[in-house]
Amino acid sequence: MEVGWWGVLIAVLGGAIRIGTPFLFVSLGECLTEKSGRINLGLEGTLVMGAMTGYAVSLHSGSPWLGVLCAGLAGMMLGALHSWLCSFRRVNDIAVGIAMMLFGTGLAFFLGKPYIQPSAPRLPSIDLGAWSDIPQLKAALQINALFLMGIVVAIALAWMLKNTAWGLKVRVVGESADAARALGLPVDRIRILSTAQGGFLAGIGGSYLSLYYPFNWSEGLSSGQGLMAVALVIFARWHPVGCLWVSLLWGGAAALGPSLQSVGITGGYYIFNAIPYIMTLAVMIITCSPKRTLVGVPHELTVTR
């Protein structure tokens, strides 16, 4: 059956979900971290470490879900380490983030050397497209359970930040550490907890990479996806549900180049690869203004501080 240009649209949709899922987890983690007033650039290392841990545990135990859990725990530990270091005076969190990025990727490559060859059990996928006769649509609607969990986490996170005492504490700490201290809140402990949870989510995002798509463990697995989370969170206006849409948009933009190839447009492959970055930059240029700060930005992070 000939699908032609519709095929492009379907492929973009499928790519949005497939490529966007790790971005969803990483950006949710970063969103929580930034809401508490800290930036974690080390999520790149966390992502790679999560991918390695998930793959290794899944291989040894035979259970991919255990791998996902352990990936999350590994990410949590890295996040806690990052945040603990940052909680000392005069320690720059961007610098620590870059050092953590090196440390995390280095550790993952170091420990992950033996896992490049063998293949681990893969995470199962859910066929939402079983009703359709079009193979492309079927392929696009093969969704991993982690994506659905990501949606749940996004909505839950948004609700918790808005409606629970814990969410309020995180936001107060992010808005003004001084105000939080005046209220008697333990600023550093809240930030460490938020960053550790952020690392947990990023670790899960990493395990998705190695256990589902592209489904292998190699050293070039994550090409700056963890770093991009910082840009995505700004794009999403520090809102968890915004992270969901932005991740889907990002995944779709990343899938545009390859899917256009299928209808015979092959030139400018690398330029199409750059579309997500150009798009983010363009949106930031349009929406930023020197005259006001962004809606939703935690004040501890504002550049004009």
Add this chain to the structure above:
Amino acid sequence: MVSMVLFGIFVASAGADPIEVYQTMYRAAFGTSFSWQNTLIRAAPLMLTALCTALPGYLGLIIIGGEGAVVMGGLFAAIAALAIPTAPPMVVLTTMAVVGMVGGGLWLTIGGALRHYRAVNETISSLLLNYIAIAILNHLVTSTFRDPESLNHPSTHHIGEANMIGVIPGTDLHWGLVFGVVACVIAWFLMHHTVFGFASQIAGGNVRAAQIAGLPVGRLILIICFVAGAAGGLAGMVEVAAIHGRANDTLNANYGYAGILVAFVARNNPLAIIPVAILLGGIRASSGLLQRAHELPDATVLVMQGIIFLVILFSETLYGRFSKLQNRGG
């Protein structure tokens, strides 16, 4: 020292004798004149990319776009060299350096301009620009400027052996190292001994005070970003003209990111960048021998870099405490 102990424990847990590993690393990095040269060759681009982060740091900007500046500088330099194939080598090299610096400089200036005119976070925009620069490089070397002979590894045409940067007589070192050292010294002089540098430090300390004093803050941002990017572009030009002879994706060798760390550890001081870059160059140079001698994966040095920098950053907090104690004592 703390980082050495931590890394020693790490290596020991991986089943190697830590003391032997350190001996190997020292030999590989600084032990012989050959390994010194190896170290210095790796340190040269680090000095230049560290300036990419250090100079904007004076203005309080955190720019992590060194990688993009290297890529753009290398690409522009290679294209410039190919555009004037018949010119004498000296002219070609000068043109390459100038065009490479302009390319890298303009690339970082985009980030600075966005920061000033649109209040776009410069850290994020320079990060995005890195990826866009790499995409442009890959696009151009696979299409317009592709050398048909480079089958598996798309590259531009070779710039010609005559146009390569030579080595310093009596060594295997190329002149890129001199570029790095000279650039650091110039940057230090510029920032600490000129009116321009003084104005930048004021603007970095307090933007409003600088505006009240009538300083053109916006212009300072643009100029500093251009100079910083020019340093990165020069690093890219050196990579092309001294090592690869052509522009391709090997330009994207993480010198930009390692330079950020060098800048942070050197606390943005251009003179401190030189020893820190040599140290990091040594660590990087030792990775190959470490791998052969102890059967440790090459990622071992990545772990070591991470530990070292975490400990150094951590020690920043101790400086504060010590000075407090001293004040109290005095």
